Amino acid sequence: MPAPTPPRNQPKRRRPLALPAVCPCEGIAPEPLLASVVSLTADVASRRAGDASAFPVLRRGTRQAVRLAGLLLAFLEEIQDATATLSYSAVVGLTELHVAMQKMRFLLTDCARRGGRLWVLVNAELIASELRLCLGSVAAAMDVLPRCIVDASVESGELGRLVSDQAWSVVVRPDAGDKLAVRSIRSIMDTFKRGVAPEADDVMRVLRRIRVESWFQCSEEIAYLDGELSARFDAGDENSSEVVLLNNLMAFLVYCRVVLFDHIDSKQSDATAVRPATCPEWIRPEALQCPITLELMTDPVTVSTGQTYDRASITRWMKAGCRTCPVTGEKLRTADLVPNAALCGIIERMLLSNGVSLPETSSRHHHGDADSSAATFSPSATGAARLAVSYIVGQFSTGSTEERRKATSEARKLSKHSVFYRALFVEANAVPWLLCLLSCMDVSVQDNAVASLLNLSKHPGGRTALVEAGGIGLVVDIVNVGAKAETQQNAVAILFYLSSNAEYAEEIGRFPEAIPTLVRLIKEGAHRGRKNAMVSLYGLLQSPSNHAKAVAAGAVVVLAGLLSSDRDGDLACDTVSLLARIAEQPAGAQAVLARAGLVAHLVEFLAASSSRSGKDHCVGLLVLLCRHGGEKVVTLLGRMPGLMGSLHSLVADGSPATCKKARSLISMIHRHYELTRPSSSPVPLPVPTPDAGDRFVRLVL
Numbered sequence: 177m178p179a180p181t182p183p184r185n186q187p188k189r190r191r192p193l194a195l196p197a198v199c200p201c202e203g204i205a206p207e208p209l210l211a212s213v214v215s216l217t218a219d220v221a222s223r224r225a226g227d228a229s230a231f232p233v234l235r236r237g238t239r240q241a242v243r244l245a246g247l248l249l250a251f252l253e254e255i256q257d258a259t260a261t262l263s264y265s266a267v268v269g270l271t272e273l274h275v276a277m278q279k280m281r282f283l284l285t286d287c288a289r290r291g292g293r294l295w296v297l298v299n300a301e302l303i304a305s306e307l308r309l310c311l312g313s314v315a316a317a318m319d320v321l322p323r324c325i326v327d328a329s330v331e332s333g334e335l336g337r338l339v340s341d342q343a344w345s346v347v348v349r350p351d352a353g354d355k356l357a358v359r360s361i362r363s364i365m366d367t368f369k370r371g372v373a374p375e376a377d378d379v380m381r382v383l384r385r386i387r388v389e390s391w392f393q394c395s396e397e398i399a400y401l402d403g404e405l406s407a408r409f410d411a412g413d414e415n416s417s418e419v420v421l422l423n424n425l426m427a428f429l430v431y432c433r434v435v436l437f438d439h440i441d442s443k444q445s446d447a448t449a450v451r452p453a454t455c456p457e458w459i460r461p462e463a464l465q466c467p468i469t470l471e472l473m474t475d476p477v478t479v480s481t482g483q484t485y486d487r488a489s490i491t492r493w494m495k496a497g498c499r500t501c502p503v504t505g506e507k508l509r510t511a512d513l514v515p516n517a518a519l520c521g522i523i524e525r526m527l528l529s530n531g532v533s534l535p536e537t538s539s540r541h542h543h544g545d546a547d548s549s550a551a552t553f554s555p556s557a558t559g560a561a562r563l564a565v566s567y568i569v570g571q572f573s574t575g576s577t578e579e580r581r582k583a584t585s586e587a588r589k590l591s592k593h594s595v596f597y598r599a600l601f602v603e604a605n606a607v608p609w610l611l612c613l614l615s616c617m618d619v620s621v622q623d624n625a626v627a628s629l630l631n632l633s634k635h636p637g638g639r640t641a642l643v644e645a646g647g648i649g650l651v652v653d654i655v656n657v658g659a660k661a662e663t664q665q666n667a668v669a670i671l672f673y674l675s676s677n678a679e680y681a682e683e684i685g686r687f688p689e690a691i692p693t694l695v696r697l698i699k700e701g702a703h704r705g706r707k708n709a710m711v712s713l714y715g716l717l718q719s720p721s722n723h724a725k726a727v728a729a730g731a732v733v734v735l736a737g738l739l740s741s742d743r744d745g746d747l748a749c750d751t752v753s754l755l756a757r758i759a760e761q762p763a764g765a766q767a768v769l770a771r772a773g774l775v776a777h778l779v780e781f782l783a784a785s786s787s788r789s790g791k792d793h794c795v796g797l798l799v800l801l802c803r804h805g806g807e808k809v810v811t812l813l814g815r816m817p818g819l820m821g822s823l824h825s826l827v828a829d830g831s832p833a834t835c836k837k838a839r840s841l842i843s844m845i846h847r848h849y850e851l852t853r854p855s856s857s858p859v860p861l862p863v864p865t866p867d868a869g870d871r872f873v874r875l876v877l
Contacts, residue, residue, distance in 0.1 A: 191407060192286045193299060195306065197278040200271050206262035209270045214252045216277035220245040223284050230288050232387040233296045237304055237348040238287055241280055244311065244342050248273070251335035258328040265322045272317035280310045291400035293386035294425055297357055300350040307348045315343035357385040365424055368431075368559035379432055391437040394429055401426045420554050427557035427564075434564040434586050439578065464523055467503050468493060469704070476520055477513035481506045484516050497788025553596060565590075565600045572609035577618050584613065584624030591631035598635040607632060607641035614650050619659040623666075626654055630666045633673040642670075643680055652690050661702060668697065668708040675715025685722040692729040699734045703747075706738075710750045714757050723761040732758060732767040736774045739781065748781060749790035756797035765804035768797075775801070775812065783822045788834070791826060795837040802844050814845040 200209055223242050224230040231238040255262075283306055287296055296303065318326075318340040326336040350358075360382050367374040388394055405422045413419065466473045466486035475487040481501040485493075490502075490513065499508050553561065564586075571583035587606065590597040601607075610632075613625040629651070632638030642648070651670050658664035671690070675681040684690050694716075697709035713731065716722045732755070739751045755778075758764035768774060782794045802810050813819055826838040 192289065192292055192295065193302065195279040195282045197275045200274055204267065206264060206266045206270065209267060209274065210252065210256065210262060213270055213273050213277060214249065214256065216274065216281060217245050217249045217252060220277055220281050220284060221249045232293055232385065233354055234287055234300055234303060234350060236351050237307055238284060240346050240348060241284065241307055241311065244339065244346065247335060247339050247342060248314065251332060251339050254332040254335060255325060255328055258332055259325060262325065263322065266325050269317045269321035272313055276310045276313035276317065283307055291396035293388065294397050294429065295401060295404065297354060297386055300354045304348045304350055311343045311346055311348065315340055318343065353385055357382050361428065364428065365556040368563065369556040371559050373563055376436065379436060383432060390441050391433055391439065392441045394433040394437060398426055398429045423553055424557045427560035430590065431560045431564045435567050440582055440585060473523065476516040478516050479513065480509040484519060487513060498786055500786050561597065561600055565604050569604045569606045569609060572606065572613060577621065580613065581618060581620045584621050584628060587628040588624045588631065591628055598632055598638060601632055602635055602637040602641055607638060608645045611645055611647045611650055614654055622659050623663045626663050626666045630670050633670045639674055639677065643683065648684055649687055652687050652693065655693050656689065661705065665705045665708050668705065668712050672708065672712040672715050675712060678718055681716045682719040682721060685716055685719055685725055691716065691722060691725045695729040695731050695734055706747060707750060710754050714754050717757045720761060723758060723764050726758060727764055727767045732771055736771045739777050749787045752781060752790055752797060753793040756793045756800065759797055759800040762804045765801055769801060769805050769809065779816045779819050783818050788831060792831065792834040795826060795834055795841060799837055799841050802841065807848055810844050810848045814849060
């Protein structure tokens, strides 16, 4: 059963501090309009006014707004009780109240939003101004309501005049504590700009003002600001002043989280805990997992068949040339991916209720991967980031096990998506210290250290630092003896990024255990481990000296077994591409030809696969086999049933590169038969069975 999906035209989420109030439709009757205003006003009046935990910023202003809403609610309920019917002259005033209450509800929701408290603090003046406008609208609405309605009873008349007087006279402005906190933030950012760490008491004073008292709450604030930053980039506002401000605030909070909080609290404290969100009864827990990776979806999207996948997984599937739904096998009518906001909301609530930071979706953090990301970091933000990174690296070298556990976790988080933070960690000489922590007996420290090295290996300077520090051998050891399967898989991924450099690929191949370990993972590892090992071995094979080592380690035998058992799976395409890489050298091609049944399996894969890239690699592999195996291999392929039909189909429908390879292979086969066929007898050659073809391969070798 596919996961539930929202309609295609589902509106986007409201951005914080945006007030998209909706006016009632023309011709609406006064009675339902009054009922709607009463409902809105009751919602506003129910807010916990003056509660510092609910409204840490603008406490006095929110208290005044909620108190006025309570008076207005009493007035409206009195009108409902005292008036049987309302005249249409009341619609103008009620409409104004309806719009004002919508805006006030939005503002109070934003002021109480978890994670957005620092953003509310720095925008306190704007919010106070909007609240004043809302209260002014309430006062104007009361003035235009017909007197016959306002004075429907003695109580309604008194309440109406009280609401009007209060709405006109109330003054909403940021509290003195809010102004002091904002000035403190500016002073702290100036301190960061000079590269000096601020006083801890000054920083804690700001955090206490917005009721951020734990590592988890600080992470909530960072995630909120990161979402706002992504929204600016999505809207094309990457050069706006708000982007610089958001980066400044994020750097400030990162510094606070790293330096001021001693431990990572996995759950909220009892004082701030909310009722845990549970998976609704109408959705199965496995529906939250991507059917491709079997991992929790962080950015669920729906394809044309109604199935939901993680965006990154289904995008890779489509880029590989697959045009069918992985679950149903149906042909995808369109490549459009519709965000499944309903499922995304469920996942976010479940994670937050368990004290887990929100996962980064593929739509987030793209600004961190851009080359221009450093341009949005002001000198103040850069100074704060450098101080935080320096503190983390210091904990690597001198911290206790608990401190190292937290420091490596912070390094892992900060370097996961941000090119800027990766560069700072490399600059701070973090790589040698992370390599030292690979031998730590603490499982979490080792796992976080490997993940951090993986993130830094995506940076050219990080790869250089790792190799110069002699880290290749340590990474290979972790592939074998890592404490967790995920740790081993991340270590394999490090080898992949290192193999992008030909010199490093050759250096990795010099370690006797490196290539045999990857082959073993391809044979015995889990799905993700196999894929990581395949792409890593593929990178290592750019060095010609590693081909013979891969063949000697049994790579062809393992890949042949994998192709025969997973011919229609997503690993089959990786298997064929890796075999094609091995066959680039004559020894590798001979090893492929020597494996019984493998050529027949390749032809069957070419006919059955729906992957365009898989077909391309398969045709390329067959061309290499003919080139290195000679005329006897061409003869064998010419007698393979179904091969010519597959090749002609690729000539007609394949990509330009695939078409060229298919034409080349067809030409080889035709040329061979034209040279060997007697001119007087154009009798077609018999077509042997696959077993006969395999026996033929063994004979020719």
